[in-house]
Amino acid sequence: MVEDGDxxxxxxxxxxxxxxxxxxIQGSAGVIWRRIDGRASLGDxxxxxxxxxxxxxAALQHDLTMFVDSLAAAGLLVxxxxxx
Numbered sequence: 001m002v003e004d005g006d007x008x009x010x011x012x013x014x015x016x017x018x019x020x021x022x023x024x025i026q027g028s029a030g031v032i033w034r035r036i037d038g039r040a041s042l043g044d045x046x047x048x049x050x051x052x053x054x055x056x057x058a059a060l061q062h063d064l065t066m067f068v069d070s071l072a073a074a075g076l077l078v079x080x081x082x083x084x
Contacts, residue, residue: 008026042064046061
């Protein structure tokens, strides 16, 4: 992972031989990426983001879940059991 201002670039080393393409995670996605540490639940991350950006948690929870699912589908993270 390399951070450049608000942007985060992630290279999946396990897939380096097959595609070798870094993934750019920008804007609000970069903010979320930085909060995903395996200790906080998606609910906790959503609540923190809602407070930070002054939006209702329910308004962003679906998008947060979809983003995390897309990271998992791309092999950039492994989803554990969400604690709520």
